[in-house]
Amino acid sequence: MPRFRAFRIHNDGAGYRANIDTMDTSALSSGEVLVEVAYSSVNYKDALAGTGKGRILRQYPLNGGIDVAGHVVASTDPAFKEGDAVLCTGSGLSETRDGGYGGYARLDARWTIPLPAGLSLRESMIIGTAGFTAALALLRMQDNRQSPTLGPIAVTGASGGVGMLAIDIFSRAGYEVHAISGKADHFDFLRGLGASACIDRHQFAFSGKPMDSARFGGALDNVGGSMLGGLLPLIAPYGNVAICGNAGGIAIDSTVMPFIIRGVSLLGIASAGTARHLRDRIWQHLAGDWKPRHLERIVTRETSLEELPEVFAHMLAGESFGRTLVHVDGAV
The missing domain is CATH 3.40.50.720 (NAD(P)-binding Rossmann-like Domain)
Structure with a gap:
């Protein structure tokens, strides 16, 4: 099974903490679609979860990141096949299931969105939640x-x-x-x-x-x-x-x-809890007639898993500006 690095949030006898952990895909949350993650992003909710400043996670440990985009590597749902580009936002990520801050994520097929024509994986995560x-x-x-x-x-x-x-x-x-x-x-x-x-x-x-x-x-x-x-x-x-x-x-x-x-x-x-039919409708708009024209201006920072604590601190201090894109290279 592939081993990878993840920004994993713990809350146990040793206290609340977030580390770069090494894990394999067998330890991920259940789901039909296994994705090799390319990008995620940073939202205020991620900063709260990653620092413990807000009660976001409902179970521990979990990988952080409420946004994820990447390529399918395995699927038990016939709607998805190896190599498909997909994305997911909200839908329990970094709340009740492992999120996008890891080299791999296992997603619930009900909330996995095929990347619509007109968007790249990078663009989808600049948009994100x-x-x-x-x-x-x-x-x-x-x-x-x-x-x-x-x-x-x-x-x-x-x-x-x-x-x-x-x-x-x-x-x-x-x-x-x-x-x-x-x-x-x-x-x-x-x-x-x-x-x-x-x-x-x-x-x-x-x-x-x-x-x-x-x-x-x-x-x-x-x-x-x-x-x-x-x-x-x-x-x-x-x-x-x-x-x-x-x-x-x-x-x-x-x-x-x-x-x-x-x-x-x-x-x-x-x-976070938007119904699937609305999700499909919205992402089609975002790839088409509502697609933002200034995405590369709006993404004002690009970061790695290791730099997330610094990004969170700036965000919670009110010092963030624009969107932060996370490059997920979780291979070990």
Whole structure:
């Protein structure tokens, strides 16, 4: 059986820790599709799991990494054959089963996505969970009748991975995007991704009124907390606010007025458990009409398994920018 290196997370009598371990494929989680991993990526959830700062894993030990892309080396499911390029995001990776931070991963066929034409394995992992989340938000908003005619889309946390990819994806889909970020030194970069306006979060004052003049046709909010509460009174009639993050807190300070006066909809975006038929639909969009145009600008760091603790520390300190691609060379 192939032996490989993995960034493996433990929690036992010796405490919570993550090491580069050597293992073989017989020790991997069960599943029908064995994949030789080429790439993964770094998401905030990975940083929480890899450091123990968040309760992400439900069992131990597990290999980290909620994203994975590579080639099939063996499959008991006839839908996949040796050599197929595949990807998987969320779906229990680095939560209830081994994730993408290892030379091999064994995947559940139900959640294994054939790499769609129009994407490379590298591109799929620059997109990863971050881009999938942004695209899921757009899909849900459009299914709820969001359209460019309602007005610009506000994207909060615009300097992060989800925010950058959302700017690229929404603008590619024909929407005017207004980026909201506390990092004004990145505004020129965000404009280069497709933002038509950039708003400094520190100077973005909310009136505190239950209702205010409509400013945005909708929003993708990565922040939550007071930001979400402040955005809701600014949304145009029948616009949608998709919420996918809680960096600013889990409480919502708002009223029912935007919902019952303007018909605003608040849509929860839970990418990890997305149904398979929606996953297929979203990845086809991401390989086609919604494919981000600036992926090589958005991937601002490329790293190895050994460098992950440093990457996690920067991310949790709020110092990350863009997307980090993980090159997985787990051979021993």
